[in-house]
Amino acid sequence: MFLPSFQRSSVDGFAVRASDTFGASESMPGFLNMIGKVEMGQEVRDAISPGQTMYVPTGGMLPANADAMLMIEHAEENDDLICAYKQIAPLENVIQVGEDFTKGALLFKKGTKIRSQEIGALAANGITEVSVYRKPVLAYLSTGDEIVPSDISELPLGKIRDMNAVTIESAAREMGCDFIYGGIIKDEGDALQKAAAEFLSKSDCLILSGGSSVGTKDYSVGVLDSLGSPGVYVHGISIKPGKPTIIGSADGKPVIGLPGHPASALVIFQTIGSKIVNLLRGATESTTATVYAKSSKKIASAVGRTDYIRVTLTKKDNFYFAEPIHGKSGLISTLVECNGLLYIPENKEGIEKDEIAEVVLQ
Amino acid sequence: MFLPSFQRSSVDGFAVRASDTFGASESMPGFLNMIGKVEMGQEVRDAISPGQTMYVPTGGMLPANADAMLMIEHAEENDDLICAYKQIAPLENVIQVGEDFTKGALLFKKGTKIRSQEIGALAANGITEVSVYRKPVLAYLSTGDEIVPSDISELPLGKIRDMNAVTIESAAREMGCDFIYGGIIKDEGDALQKAAAEFLSKSDCLILSGGSSVGTKDYSVGVLDSLGSPGVYVHGISIKPGKPTIIGSADGKPVIGLPGHPASALVIFQTIGSKIVNLLRGATESTTATVYAKSSKKIASAVGRTDYIRVTLTKKDNFYFAEPIHGKSGLISTLVECNGLLYIPENKEGIEKDEIAEVVLQ
Numbered sequence: 001m002f003l004p005s006f007q008r009s010s011v012d013g014f015a016v017r018a019s020d021t022f023g024a025s026e027s028m029p030g031f032l033n034m035i036g037k038v039e040m041g042q043e044v045r046d047a048i049s050p051g052q053t054m055y056v057p058t059g060g061m062l063p064a065n066a067d068a069m070l071m072i073e074h075a076e077e078n079d080d081l082i083c084a085y086k087q088i089a090p091l092e093n094v095i096q097v098g099e100d101f102t103k104g105a106l107l108f109k110k111g112t113k114i115r116s117q118e119i120g121a122l123a124a125n126g127i128t129e130v131s132v133y134r135k136p137v138l139a140y141l142s143t144g145d146e147i148v149p150s151d152i153s154e155l156p157l158g159k160i161r162d163m164n165a166v167t168i169e170s171a172a173r174e175m176g177c178d179f180i181y182g183g184i185i186k187d188e189g190d191a192l193q194k195a196a197a198e199f200l201s202k203s204d205c206l207i208l209s210g211g212s213s214v215g216t217k218d219y220s221v222g223v224l225d226s227l228g229s230p231g232v233y234v235h236g237i238s239i240k241p242g243k244p245t246i247i248g249s250a251d252g253k254p255v256i257g258l259p260g261h262p263a264s265a266l267v268i269f270q271t272i273g274s275k276i277v278n279l280l281r282g283a284t285e286s287t288t289a290t291v292y293a294k295s296s297k298k299i300a301s302a303v304g305r306t307d308y309i310r311v312t313l314t315k316k317d318n319f320y321f322a323e324p325i326h327g328k329s330g331l332i333s334t335l336v337e338c339n340g341l342l343y344i345p346e347n348k349e350g351i352e353k354d355e356i357a358e359v360v361l362q
Numbered sequence: 363m364f365l366p367s368f369q370r371s372s373v374d375g376f377a378v379r380a381s382d383t384f385g386a387s388e389s390m391p392g393f394l395n396m397i398g399k400v401e402m403g404q405e406v407r408d409a410i411s412p413g414q415t416m417y418v419p420t421g422g423m424l425p426a427n428a429d430a431m432l433m434i435e436h437a438e439e440n441d442d443l444i445c446a447y448k449q450i451a452p453l454e455n456v457i458q459v460g461e462d463f464t465k466g467a468l469l470f471k472k473g474t475k476i477r478s479q480e481i482g483a484l485a486a487n488g489i490t491e492v493s494v495y496r497k498p499v500l501a502y503l504s505t506g507d508e509i510v511p512s513d514i515s516e517l518p519l520g521k522i523r524d525m526n527a528v529t530i531e532s533a534a535r536e537m538g539c540d541f542i543y544g545g546i547i548k549d550e551g552d553a554l555q556k557a558a559a560e561f562l563s564k565s566d567c568l569i570l571s572g573g574s575s576v577g578t579k580d581y582s583v584g585v586l587d588s589l590g591s592p593g594v595y596v597h598g599i600s601i602k603p604g605k606p607t608i609i610g611s612a613d614g615k616p617v618i619g620l621p622g623h624p625a626s627a628l629v630i631f632q633t634i635g636s637k638i639v640n641l642l643r644g645a646t647e648s649t650t651a652t653v654y655a656k657s658s659k660k661i662a663s664a665v666g667r668t669d670y671i672r673v674t675l676t677k678k679d680n681f682y683f684a685e686p687i688h689g690k691s692g693l694i695s696t697l698v699e700c701n702g703l704l705y706i707p708e709n710k711e712g713i714e715k716d717e718i719a720e721v722v723l724q
Contacts (some may be wrong), residue, residue: 006519010623012694040549041508043519059508059572059622061520100693108698115724116536116696120529122623124694125524130680145401156367157405160486166717167482175477187402210421230426244420260421261372262482279572291653292680318654318718330372331462332486335479336470356680357528361651362477 001125002098007062008044011093014053014075014082015066019092029076029083035079038063040339053082062094070091086158102124102145111284136280138172139203140165141182141195143220144260151186163207163332164258164265171269175277175287189219202281205253207273208246220257224248227255238346239306241329242268254280261330267341269306271360289361293320294354295342301350310338313359324358338362368405369424373455376415376437376444380452390438391438391445399427416442423455430456441488463487468626472648477697493625498642502527503544503557505582506572506622511546525694526571527629530620531690533631537639537649551581558585566642567615569635570608572622582619583680586610600708601668604630609638616642623692629670629703633722651723655682656716657704663712672700675721684721700724 009015016032030069032053037059038044047064048054054063060182063067067090101107107121114122114132122130129211142162150161171181182199185192192208200206206227207222225231228250235257237245241264246257253275258265274288294314300308311322322342327334340359344351351357371377375576378394394415400406400422409426410416413517416425424431429452436448459591463469469483476484476494484492504524512523524546531541537591544561546552554570562568569580587593590612597619599607603626606617616638620627636650655675663669673684684704689696706713 001517004522005517006524010690040506041520057523060505082402089382095690095692099690100695116529116532116628117724118695119532120525120628120694121698123525123528124624126515126517127514128513141450143404144421150488151490154486155363155367158403160366160370160421161488163482163485166485167478168482170478262486266478289651289678292682302456315652316721320654326463328372328457330483332479335461336483358680362479 001101001122002103003093003101004097004099007097008054008058008095009058009064009069009093010063010095011071011341013056013068013069013071013073013093014084015048015056015062015207016053016068016070016084016088017048017065018068018092019090020051020053021068021070021084021087024084024087026085029085030087032082032084033084034077034080037243038071046184051118057176064130067091067094089289109284111282113283113285113287129356134207135176135178135182136277137178138277139180139182139187139199140168140172140207140209141192141199142184142209143187143192147184147210148305163262164260167266167332168207168209168258168269169286171266171273173276175274177277185284187219189223192223193226196227200250200253200255203253206255207258207269208256208284209258211267217343224250224255224257227251228253238304239268239271239308242272245272249270254283262332263330263335264335268343271308278296289352290319290343290358291361292356293322293342293359294342295351295357296321296323298353299324299342299344299351301302301344301348303349304346306346306351307344308341308360310334311340311342311345311359312338313340313361320359322357335362363462364465365486365695366457366459369428370457371418371420371422371424371431371455372457373431373433374420375418375431375433375435375455376446377418377424378415378428378430378432378446378450379410379412380430380450380454382413383430383432383446383449386446386449388447388544391447392449394446396439396442396444396446413687429453429456446698452649464559469700471646473644475645475649477586491691495644497538497540497635499540499542499565500567500569500638500639501561502534502569502571503528503542503554503561504546504571505549506546507549509546509572509704511579524681526622529624529628529694530569530571533628533635533640537636538643539639547580551584554581554585555588558589562612562615562617565615567638568612568617569620569631570618571620571627586612586617586619589628590615590649599630599634600666601630601633601670603670604634604662609633609634613667624694625692625697628697632703633670650708652720653658653682653702653723654718655684655702655721657713657719658683658685658715660715661686661704661706661713663706663710665711666708668708670703670705670722671706672696672720673702673704674700674704675723682717682721697724 030306037055046060076083097103148159234247310325399417406423438445510521594610596609672687705720
């Protein structure tokens with residue numbers, strides 16, 4: 001398939017042999033003889049001879065022998081005599097056969113995210129169905145004796161509502177995943193083991209939230225390790241927030257233990273989890289949008305630790321500026337305030353005032 | 363509702379009165395008497411007296427009188443005697459009552475996009491339902507005698523497939539809209555008038571594609587003008603690609619005539635259409651992600667005209683670089699290649715090599 005499949009006008013005007021307009025100007029117009037008008041969508045069987053022209057609307061097909069379009073703004077019509085007030089070059093205002101898509105050419109590569117324009121390119125070529133990676137199914141279990149369902153109106157002292165389930169579900173769906181919520185599991189080995197095995201079998205990736213610190217009642221590592229081979233290979237990462245993260249693999253399926261702190265859980269899922277999701281989706285490129293911004297303040301960070309600092313981004317004078325948001329890393333309210341996460345790589349001892357840093361858009 | 367509703371530990375360790383640790387160090391530990399262990403999710407009714415401590419896991423509730431947490435890494439346990447190897451400040455490693463959310467405080471403003479963290483903030487507060495703007499319904503009609511359905515396998519000469527319908531549908535759904543496709547309408551006044559009135563009545567915003575240039579068979583302006591008051595107020599905008607755009611309003615509903623060129627239609631919908639959609643959605647902030655990039659080439663532009671140049675963005679040395687993609691503005695293939703639209707404002711006579719410009723992420 002060549003697209004366009006015919007020589008197509010990109011303007012309203014007159015199809016010409018460009019050479020017939022050479023020398024034409026406002027003061028010295030050229031003259032052409034109009035032999036007809038092309039209708040939109042019409043297959044044109046006419047040809048023009050030297051000195052002849054046909055009217056063609058935007059998107060219309062050019063007659064044979066025409067190689068350029070004279071815009072209507074540069075012409076005057078007197079019955080069938082057209083005055084050309086401008087000389088035009090061959091191929092001017094014309095889209096050639098195959099200029100957009102050539103037969104046998106690759107539309108886009110495997111692993112490309114199908115955006116609006118890719119859908120359009122498929123439709124232009126008459127392709128209305130295409131094989132895609134199916135949506136990864138993420139299964140999610142909340143763990144911890146302190147977790148109660150979100151819809152509890154009176155919160156008992158010592159308890160917190162299961163907000164991680166909804167934040168991670170929302171982020172997962174935004175990444176193009178399906179999501180299965182497995183409920184709140186007591187911090188007790190057997191129950192967790194049973195639920196984890198069940199929900200791993202229903203999904204492409206199991207996520208546990210909470211239960212990944214070194215507290216005595218945290219069975220997550222053992223459970224994730226037992227689900228399949230090779231088991232847990234990361235327990236604890238040098239990222240703030242998000243230190244007590246667990247990453248492993250059970251017989252080819254990734255398993256993730258997210259920190260229990262809501263802010264840490266979301267940041268780790270957006271930064272590390274998104275990379276795992278991209279692999280499951282077959283995406284070849286990162287889908288995380290980042291900008292570069294000048295930090296409005298000096299920000300300290302320990303060497304050997306990656307930091308994601310919540311910031312408010314503003315635009316000024318062709319630059320982004322990042323203002324760190326004050327507050328502890330465990331708080332969700334500061335995640336609500338922020339529209340960016342400023343990234344401090346592990347090899348850096350913080351960011352100086354006005355230094356440029358990469359910021360993940362939120 | 364105060365969140366947390368109890369003084370909460372952010373580490374595994376020992377709840378202390380900070381003053382009991384003052385002066386403690388590796389070489390000169392302080393000694394504390396452990397009177398019990400707090401379980402996760404437990405409402406703690408104990409209080410500590412001077413010199414006493416209790417074990418509290420991450421996320422657990424502190425006993426009364428405790429005002430800080432000594433991390434387990436900085437302590438040693440010998441039966442019920444705890445050696446503190448570090449002095450800690452009041453409130454260290456503790457999230458105070460109400461520190462995340464205070465009763466009566468605004469969670470976020472009307473018009474805020476509900477991201478994963480906003481959903482989390484709602485859930486944390488036990489709010490499982492919230493009033494939102496409903497999704498705007500966009501109705502869409504393709505016009506033009508040259509347009510045939512996308513699923514036609516053999517394309518007759520002079521015809522093109524209706525790719526705009528699918529690109530605009532995809533972009534609209536990505537913006538959070540519902541979409542009604544009204545089909546392909548012949549470029550003929552009465553049929554278009556009837557279809558436009560019908561689909562406007564079913565939607566919050568009517569979009570016509572094609573039929574907005576000055577070609578003789580283009581009835582769009584007249585039809586859009588006739589649908590209601592005040593009618594069309596913009597016909598033709600100084601944006602490239604996208605010049606023959608129509609914008610109007612019919613009895614309170616926006617009506618848009620998009621250019622017929624697929625690339626122009628998509629760019630105008632993403633840049634102008636998105637602003638109209640945001641108004642319909644009640645969004646108070648732009649949802650268009652942009653970055654600043656250095657242009658790798660000089661790009662010409664006419665003063666008085668806004669240009670959106672297709673570019674390939676790459677990251678290098680804490681900066682984005684934008685490489686313009688060669689090709690006519692009507693082509694969809696160049697939109698497939700690009701991952702950014704470089705914005706040249708109307709008051710600029712182009713962009714110099716290495717000049718910084720704003721780029722809309724694609």
